Amino acid sequence: MTACSRCGKDVEARFRFCPWCGVAQRSKLVEFFRPHPNSPGRALRVSRYFGDEPQVRFSVWDDGVARAAVSLDEEESRRLAAFLAAGPHQPRLLNQVSTWLQSFRTDCNLTDVRVQDRSSARR
Numbered sequence: 001m002t003a004c005s006r007c008g009k010d011v012e013a014r015f016r017f018c019p020w021c022g023v024a025q026r027s028k029l030v031e032f033f034r035p036h037p038n039s040p041g042r043a044l045r046v047s048r049y050f051g052d053e054p055q056v057r058f059s060v061w062d063d064g065v066a067r068a069a070v071s072l073d074e075e076e077s078r079r080l081a082a083f084l085a086a087g088p089h090q091p092r093l094l095n096q097v098s099t100w101l102q103s104f105r106t107d108c109n110l111t112d113v114r115v116q117d118r119s120s121a122r123r
Helices: 074-085 093-107
Strands: 027-033 042-050 055-062 065-072
Touching: 055 074, 065 074
Parallel strands: none
Antiparallel strands: 027 042, 042 055, 055 065
């Protein structure tokens, strides 16, 4: 049992609200995400819990019923966010380096300088 954050009385962990004063026992944000067209009738529900045990919980819904769920801790949640943020719209490392090199050449007035390909120099 845990103590209610408002009235201090004992509340069983399974209760979402204090039976004595009615205050919510867990603070969370919830968002539903629509499925890809290849998954009709399904949805993804993501709940972010705050408090003593912060976590992000993913629930897969099928025709209004939660079929599976998994929770991630804060560190794994950040790792997932970084993974999603680096999606296919992000340039690859080679393109990033090439863009930086072009900027560097322009900034230093080196636009006429060419980098010699070492593989062709050996021939």
